[in-house]
Amino acid sequence: MARGAIVSFRLGLSDGVSIVAHLWQEMLSDIGFDMVTVAAEGPVHRLVPGLGIDQPDGPDPEQFSAAIDDADLVVVENLCTIPLNLPAARTVARTLAGRPAILHHHDPPWQRERFASVTELPPDDPAWRHVVINRLTAEQFAQRGLQAVVIYNGFDTHRPEGDRAAMRANLQVDDETLLVAHPVRAIPRKNIPEAIAIAEELGGTYWLMGQAEEGYDATLDRLLADARCPVIHRPVARTPDIYAAADLVVFPSTWEGFGNPPVEAAIWRRPCVVGDYPVADELAEFGFRWFSPEQLDEVQAFLNCPDADLLDQNQAIAQQHFSLERVRADLVALLDDAGWLP
Numbered sequence: 001m002a003r004g005a006i007v008s009f010r011l012g013l014s015d016g017v018s019i020v021a022h023l024w025q026e027m028l029s030d031i032g033f034d035m036v037t038v039a040a041e042g043p044v045h046r047l048v049p050g051l052g053i054d055q056p057d058g059p060d061p062e063q064f065s066a067a068i069d070d071a072d073l074v075v076v077e078n079l080c081t082i083p084l085n086l087p088a089a090r091t092v093a094r095t096l097a098g099r100p101a102i103l104h105h106h107d108p109p110w111q112r113e114r115f116a117s118v119t120e121l122p123p124d125d126p127a128w129r130h131v132v133i134n135r136l137t138a139e140q141f142a143q144r145g146l147q148a149v150v151i152y153n154g155f156d157t158h159r160p161e162g163d164r165a166a167m168r169a170n171l172q173v174d175d176e177t178l179l180v181a182h183p184v185r186a187i188p189r190k191n192i193p194e195a196i197a198i199a200e201e202l203g204g205t206y207w208l209m210g211q212a213e214e215g216y217d218a219t220l221d222r223l224l225a226d227a228r229c230p231v232i233h234r235p236v237a238r239t240p241d242i243y244a245a246a247d248l249v250v251f252p253s254t255w256e257g258f259g260n261p262p263v264e265a266a267i268w269r270r271p272c273v274v275g276d277y278p279v280a281d282e283l284a285e286f287g288f289r290w291f292s293p294e295q296l297d298e299v300q301a302f303l304n305c306p307d308a309d310l311l312d313q314n315q316a317i318a319q320q321h322f323s324l325e326r327v328r329a330d331l332v333a334l335l336d337d338a339g340w341l342p
Contacts, residue, residue: 002342004033005071007092008079009053010041014210014237015185016260017106018042020133020153021077024104027328028075031335032342038067051079051088058087065095073340074101082107083118093123100340101128105148106257108137122146129338133258134279149334153258154327157267157319162240171207171232171245178204178303181246181270183238183261184253185210186220191275194252194293196227198273201296202303204248205230209238243268247303252293253277262290263322266314271302287317 006025011018021037029035037044040052040059046067050059068074074096080089080103103122109115122130130148132138141148165175173179180199184190186208199206206229212220224231236242238260243249249265252275259280265272266288274280274290284290289310291299302310335341 001034002032002072003070004028004035004073004075005038005068006035006075006077007038007051007068008077009039009051009084009088011037011039011044011077012042014235016258017078019238019260020106021075021104023154023324023327024075024077024331027324027331028073030328031332033073036071038064050091051085053084055085055088058085058091061091061095064091068095072100072342073335074099076101076103078104078106080122081105081109082112083109083115083121086118086120089121089123093125096128097125098127100338101125102131102334103128104131104133105137105141106133108140110140111137111255111257129334131334134282136278136282137257149330151327151330151334152322153260153263154324155260155263155267155318155322157323159240159267161268162242162244164241164244167236167241167245171234173205173232173245177230178202178248179207179246180204180248180250181207181209181242182250183209183242183264184251186212186216187214188216188219189253189255191252191254192220192223194275195250196223196229196231198250198252198293198296198299200227200229202248202300203229205232207232207234207246209234209236209242211235238264240268243270246270248273248299251275253280256280259283262288263318266318269311269315271299271306271310273299286321288314290314 025035038046048059048064048067109118131151132148138148138150182195196206249270249272251261255277262272262274272290
């Protein structure tokens with residue numbers, strides 16, 4: 001059986017890249033690859049120190065090479081895209097030169113102000129294929145002389161509804177409380193002040209699921225302490241239970257490479273307030289009906305009298321365009337074109 005390896009900073013955790021990587025791992029396994037995972041952090045098959053975020057020395061080249069030596073195909077998840085560990089990116093690129101590899105890009109450096117000066121990523125090689133998660137990034141790759149295939153993130157659109165009562169009991173929230181869910185990590189671009197303001201305006205309880213990262217701890221502590229609404233800061237893995245428990249999902253980010261929660265809200269039939277970031281506009285072109293942070297009167301009206309047609313439309317669009325079946329078909333087409341099908 002052909003061996004496939006997925007490589008990243010961290011895998012098997014609750015961040016968005018880990019979630020997408022896990023879905024790709026399952027699909028590649030279904031296609032016929034015997035999959036292994038390689039990272040510096042998380043419940044992975046092969047731990048390689050030095051691959052992790054902000055590890056200054058990078059991995060030992062021989063140790064990394066040994067970790068992927070038996071792989072017929074290597075998928076690099078964002079490690080050669082966002083400059084969170086340039087020594088690791090350089091080692092991975094050198095090791096994969098001339099070998100079948102998919103570089104799966106979520107966050108190229110020019111899309112983040114603090115990384116805009118980094119021009120060495122992403123690396124390129126004639127043997128590789130580049131995959132991006134939105135059309136905007138594909139166009140930006142083309143401007144830099146790189147050809148990339150767009151494969152949007154995919155979701156299990158057939159999972160059953162979650163258990164509202166159990167999750168609310170876990171959170172100690174009664175059924176009458178307006179629960180405003182914000183299923184994100186706590187970092188600046190997630191726009192937590194706006195999310196809190198929405199919950200305050202609607203008279204709801206603000207529920208943040210992710211921990212602070214990127215030095216955001218003190219700011220987050222202050223924001224949650226100053227909130228003029230009840231606050232729940234409880235890390236929970238994203239499951240249908242989250243959306244079943246929530247009355248409203250908020251996602252007022254200033255930038256996202258994709259943004260999974262609005263699509264997940266559509267799958268599990270919850271209204272969503274979405275920020276004005278470019279890829280949100282791209283996703284909305286499929287026909288999603290989301291609210292903006294400036295439409296809270298309309299949000300309140302929806303909460304008072306839910307519009308089943310809106311929820312039906314959003315769910316149908318998610319099922320048609322963002323299913324795992326669609327991602328699998330796109331992956332098979334990519335592998336077939338490259339001659340890499342097992």
